[in-house]
Amino acid sequence: MRKKVEIDQEAVGQRMREEREKLGISRGELAELVGLSDYYIGQLERGERQMSLPVLVNISNCLHVSLDYLIFGKSYNEAGFINDSGKIYETNNKDNELNDLLNKCSFNELHLFKKLIKTILPYIN
Structure with missing residues (x-):
């Protein structure tokens, strides 16, 4: 039996915010790039909403980070x-x-x- 993996939505949102700020783009700019509202992006960044896989993929591509980094906080190969x-x-x-x-x-x-x-x-x- 496989162990169920819990995803910390607040941590995912915090990493999203940090990467967005590193790129110097506003919440509204990110929302426009991925085709969502800035209100929804804010909810995601605060961990208030759970995003679908396609939204997660779009955001990770836009922020130039891997899915595993956004979800788990570490890259595929830490080295x-x-x-x-x-x-x-x-x-x-x-x-x-x-x-x-x-x-x-x-x-x-x-x-x-x-x-x-x-x-x-x-x-x-």
């Missing part, structure tokens, strides 16, 4: 981030803010940033 290609990016960087932002990127986004950095670097010095 690093695994992107679409399966490559692990270590999280032992000194620049945590930059690392956090890069960890939220898809493989294609990371590839684009790599190209941009290679283009810009010669002009910095």
Whole structure:
């Protein structure tokens, strides 16, 4: 018999709020991006409502975080981030803010940033 997993809606909502604020977007902007009302987003962030799986997926995609992080508060691999290609990016960087932002990127986004950095670097010095 499987053990029933309880989901802490308040903790999920708090993580949603924290990630939204890290991205610098308002509750209304998040609501617009996922096609919901800002009142409903507020209820989710306070843990007053339980969201459906499609809403949870849309929000996690919009916030660039994994479902397991939103639900359980930890990433699939605490030692690093695994992107679409399966490559692990270590999280032992000194620049945590930059690392956090890069960890939220898809493989294609990371590839684009790599190209941009290679283009810009010669002009910095």
